[in-house]
C-alpha cells in the first residue's frame with residue numbers, strides 16, 4: 001500500500017509505521033528499534049536521523065515482520081501531523097464494533 | 100539459466116544473440132528486428148532458429164517466419180504483466196505454431212499452470228529454482244472452467260479436468 | 265463437506281462435487297501461498313497480486329477480506345455463515361459494497377485460510393474479488409422477479425462467473441475488469457459505466473442475444489461505454505467476450521496505472537477498437553468457444569422459478585407506519601400476489617451498507633420464512649428479499665423492524681452510497697462515512713424525505729470513485745487540500761438508461777460545511793421544482809446556474 005518512499009526529507013521528528021505481516025495491525029517504530037502497538041510507546045527520530053531510521057525499520061520488512069513501512073512526521077505526544085495517520089493511531093472515526 | 104520443462108529442470112542449449120553480434124554455430128535466438136532484416140541469411144543457417152518477442156509485439160508480426168522457427172520466446176517483464184499469455188495462445192491457436200514456446204522474465208511458479216494452459220513449453224528459471232515448487236503449483240488445481248490450448252478431459256457444463264502433468 | 269442444509273427452493277447456483285473439489289484445491293493453493301509468505305519465500309511484491317486475487321487487501325488498520333457474492337445472490341444458509349464469520353473472525357459486522365460483495369474490515373492474514381474454509385462450507389469464496397482479473401459480475405437485484413424482465417440475467421452471469429474463474433489468459437490483465445449484465449430494458453446495473461456492460465434481450469423469434477458495451481467506467485476518468493454490437497447470439501457469448509478481453513490484454517496500457525483500464529483503450533482507439541474485436545471474433549475457432557444450448561439449459565435449471573403459489577394481488581393493511589415503509593420498500597413482482605422487498609441498510613445516522621452478524625441472521629431467518637430462503641445484495645448497498653407473498657408483508661415488516669432493518673428510505677435522500685473512505689481505506693484522501701451519517705441525520709425526518717422525493721447521493725473518499733459519485737444526482741468526492749479534508753460536489757449524474765456523468769459545480773466545501781451545502785441544493789430544488797419533478801429532472805431542466813448561485817452567491 002503506502003510503501004512510497006518519502007519524496008522530501010523530513011523537517012519534523014518522525015516515527016515509522018507499518019502493518020504487522022501476520023495480522024495486519026498498525027505498528028510503530030521509534031528510536032528504541034522495537035515495533036510497538038501504540039505510538040505512545042515510541043520515541044521519534046530527529047529529522048536528521050530519519051534516513052537511518054527508515055533503513056532500520058525496513059529491516060523488519062525483509063524479516064517478514066511488517067509490511068509497508070513509511071515515515072510519519074509527528075508533533076509532541078508523539079501525535080502525527082497528518083490527519084490520515086492520526087486515524088491510524090485512533091482507529092476509524094466511526095463506530096467500528098457491531099452496535 | 101536453466102529451463103523448466105514438464106516439471107523438470109534441464110540445461111538450455113540455445114544462445115540469445117544481440118542484434119550486432121555474429122551468429123554462433125548452434126541454436127540461436129534473435130530479435131524480431133534482426134529476423135526481419137536478415138531473414139534469408141538466417142534461413143540458410145544449418146542450426147535451429149528462435150525469435151524473442153517483446154511483450155508489445157503482436158504475434159501476426161512474426162507469423163510469416165514461423166515455419167522457419169523452432170522456438171519463440173515471450174517475456175513477462177514483471178510477473179503481473181500478462182501480455183505474454185495472449186501472445187502464447189495466439190501463436191498456438193491462430194498461427195498453429197508447434198515449436199517450443201518459452202516464457203522468460205519474472206515468472207512466478209503460481210503462473211505455471213496458466214502458462215501451460217495457454218500453450219507454453221518451457222519456462223526460463225533462476226539457477227537455484229526448486230522444480231518441486233513449480234510442479235506443486237501446477238498440480239494443485241486440476242479443474243478449469245474454460246477452453247484453452249492444453250490437454251484436458253471435458254466434464255459436465257463448462258468444466259474440464261486438466262491434464263498438465 | 266457441506267454441513268449446512270440449504271433452503272430447498274432458494275435459486276442460487278448449487279455446487280456439485282466438481283465445483284467443491286475445485287474450491288478445495290484453490291484454498292489449498294492459497295494456504296500454501298500464505299505459508300510461503302510468512303516464511304519469507306515470497307516477497308510482499310510477489311505475494312500482493314496473489315493475495316489480491318483471493319480478495320485480500322491491506323488497508324489502513326488491518327487486512328480487509330472481500331468475499332464474492334456471485335451477482336449479488338445469496339441463500340439463507342450462506343448469509344447465516346457470513347454472520348458467523350463476522351462474529352468469529354471480525355468484529356461482528358460486515359460491509360456490503362456497490363459491487364454486490366461483502367467486506368470484512370478486521371481480517372488477520374493468518375486467519376484467512378480458515379475463513380476461506382468456512383466460506384467453502386457454503387459454496388462461497390473470495391476468488392477474483394480484487395486484482396487485475398475479471399471480477400465478480402454484477403446483475404439486477406430483481407432478477408427472476410421483475411415484471412419487465414425479458415431474459416434471466418443470472419444464467420449468463422453464472423456462465424460468466426465460471427468462464428472467468430482462473431481464466432488462464434485473463435488473470436494478469438492491465439487492470440481490473442468488471443462486467444455487469446441486465447436482462448431488462450430498464451438498466452438497473454449501470455451497464456454503461458462498466459468495463460463491459462451486457463444487455464440480454466430477445467429477437468423476434470424469441471432467441472436470446474446480447475447487446476454489448478465496452479469501455480465505460482468511473483474513477484479518475486469517467487466515461488460512458490461504447491456500444492460494440494447490437495446482437496451477439498447466445499451461442500457466441502463467450503467467444504465474443506474472449507475477443508474483447510484478448511484485444512484488451514494485448515493492447516491495454518501497462519505503464520500507467522491511471523490509464524490501464526479498458527475505457528482508456530476504447531476511448532483512444534474509438535471505432536478501431538470495435539473493428540479489432542470483430543476481427544478477432546471472426547478468426548477465432550468459434551466451435552471451441554461455443555456455448556451449447558444444453559449447458560445454458562443445465563445452468564438455467566439452477567434458476568428455475570421457485571414454487572410460487574397461485575395467489576391474487578391484494579390490498580395492504582391500513583397501518584400508517586407500515587404503509588410508509590411499504591411505499592418505499594416494495595416493488596411489483598411478475599407473479600400475482602407476490603412482491604419484492606428492499607431492506608434498507610441505511611438506518612438514519614448509520615454506516616451505509618453495514619450489517620451486524622445479528623442482522624445477517626435475522627435476514628436469513630426472514631428470508632427462509634418469507635422468500636424461499638433467497639436474498640439479493642443491491643448495488644446501492646441494500647438487501648432484497650425477491651419473492652415475498654403480499655399477505656406476509658406485514659409480518660415481514662414487523663420482523664425487520666425488530667432487527668432495526670425497517671428504515672423506510674429506499675430511493676430517498678438518506679439512502680446514500682458511501683465508500684469506506686479514510687476511516688478504512690488506505691487510498692483515501694478524505695472520510696466519506698461520517699459525511700453520509702451527517703447528511704442522513706440532517707434529513708432524518710422521513711416525512712421531509714418523502715416530500716423531497718427520489719434523490720441519490722453518492723460519496724467517494726477519493727478519485728477512484730468506489731462510491732460512484734459521478735453517477736449520483738448529488739455526488740460528493742472527498743479530496744485532500746493541504747492536509748485538510750474538503751468535498752467537491754457534482755450534480756446531474758445518472759447510472760440508468762440515460763446514463764450521464766455529473767458535472768462539478770464549483771469550489772469544494774469543508775468537512776464542516778458540506779452538509780449545509782447539500783441542504784442548500786435541496787432547498788433550491790424544492791423552490792424551483794414543478795409538480796412531479798425529481799431533483800435530477802429539475803437540474804436537467806434548469807441547468808447548474810440556480811444551484812451555483814445558491815451555493816456560492818455572497819451572503
Ligand code: HEM
Nearest residue numbers: 361362363439481482483525682683684689691728729730
Ligand atoms: C476499502 C478498500 C477499497 C480499495 C482499496 C478500493 C480500490 C479501488 C480502486 C484503486 C479503484 C479504481 C480502479 C481503477 O479505476 O483502475 C476502485 C474502483 C471501484 N471500486 Fe473500490 N476500493 C475499495 C473498496 C470499495 C468498496 C467498499 C466498494 C463498494 C462500495 C468499491 C467499489 C468500487 C467500484 C464500483 C469501482 C469502479 C469504479 C470504476 O468503474 O472505475 N470499492 N476501487
Ligand code: SF4
Nearest residue numbers: 683689692725726730
Ligand atoms: S473511492 Fe477511494 S477512498 Fe473510497 S474505497 Fe475507493 S479507493 Fe478507498
